[in-house]
């Protein structure tokens with residue numbers, strides 16, 4: 001990397017929403033062939049800055065230069081034509097189509113009215129070879145792994161000629177093995193002259209992948225520096241502006257009576273195919289059970305089955321000895337279940353309602369929020385102010401719509417609402433997805449407090465660090481079935497990674513033994 005004209009320069013970027021400055025004089029310079037990380041707390045202004053670069057938002061003031069030339073990025077297609085490509089966190093692929101069809105869709109390179117898939121496939125193959133992506137252009141999306149689907153998203157941007165790739169939280173859905181592969185791909189891209197902006201809350205990934213990092217705090221760019229030699233602790237402290245602890249200490253567990261018993265249940269997915277099969281698991285009072293697994297292995301249907309959002313086809317779910325199989329969600333909530341849903345926008349909050357209203361969503365019909373059937377806005381705001389303070393939910397006010405809040409702060413609000421109620425069981429699905437390290441530390445502490453208070457806690461997460469940090473016991477799910485249940489103290493990331501692919505516990509332990517002796 002040479003210190004020549006930056007590929008991208010964002011100068012003094014200000015973006016105001018009303019009086020609130022989401023970006024407040026941000027400077028960013030990215031060199032050609034560089035992997036440049038953007039690090040900042042939830043709500044610091046990273047997405048806003050990238051939305052400006054990709055033409056989704058217009059800055060209130062400030063300049064953008066590409067290769068030293070001032071540009072106006074007034075639409076996403078303008079951003080595209082300037083060679084800027086976004087690798088989205090949520091893949092936008094059509095399952096029934098091939099890799100090539102997905103990449104060519106919406107692109108300019110079509111021949112007459114029919115797609116020239118042959119020529120396209122050739123070009124895709126050569127891009128895949130050049131950057132070490134190892135994707136078969138003729139494979140159907142439904143037949144390839146999540147990691148490979150992400151590579152299709154990368155290929156999409158390369159196919160359109162992107163020189164600058166923005167990765168937004170790219171590892172959220174990947175296994176540890178896939179994360180290593182992705183980092184190798186990013187290095188290949190950079191080696192071949194592409195420039196990368198990497199947004200992630202994972203500090204070890206920044207250290208493994210990035211050349212430099214720009215830290216953003218409260219809408220301001222604080223510092224840009226090389227990553228080499230910097231520890232995760234230093235990165236975290238600089239980002240948050242105080243010392244952050246990564247490992248949440250906890251006393252040994254003293255599990256008591258069974259709170260949740262899942263007995264041999266079967267649950268179908270939306271297409272009517274069995275997503276959860278012969279699934280049995282118990283969670284006791286005073287313990288945290290972690291459910292580890294790759295996305296799409298039945299976790300969603302399992303939780304929906306337990307919480308009454310989907311029908312349980314066979315088997316039983318009991319809570320404190322009472323059969324609650326196929327009861328209505330409200331009845332299950334009333335039986336003492338707190339639920340932090342994995343999809344906060346579908347099941348966790350109403351985006352058009354205010355933050356204050358969202359914080360009362362589970363209790364609005366009860367005292368003190370309602371009196372004799374009449375809503376008490378002052379009580380609602382009182383609860384909201386308490387929770388916002390306690391959980392450090394950052395928003396311009398408790399009366400902004402939930403939809404305008406940053407992803408991380410939306411999540412903190414849902415967690416606050418669900419943990420504030422006095423429940424016997426907490427089901428926490430991806431409870432810290434998209435959260436910064438400071439917020440993760442806080443949420444983990446609160447989940448452990450629930451366990452200390454004698455609650456049963458089921459944590460479902462793709463994050464193995466999270467599962468290992470929180471759990472007393474860990475169950476691994478693959479293709480809707482439990483592959484194994486292990487004591488958290490007796491396992492590690494590599495072993496869990498192998499179990500998640502469906503390998504038996506014995507086979508995984510054997511494989512890891514061989515790896516050590518090789």
Ligand SMILES: Nc1ncnc2c1ncn2[C@@H]1O[C@H](COP(=O)(O)OP(=O)(O)OP(=O)(O)O)[C@@H](O)[C@H]1O
Nearest residue numbers: 017022042043044045046047048404405406407408
């Ligand atoms: N359309 C909008 N109207 C009002 N406020 C907004 C709007 N978009 C973003 N904001 C506010 O701007 C701030 C920055 O949000 P942004 O999404 O850029 O943060 P972020 O750093 O990407 O956070 P996260 O890590 O949680 O995704 C937040 O406080 C958010 O509430």
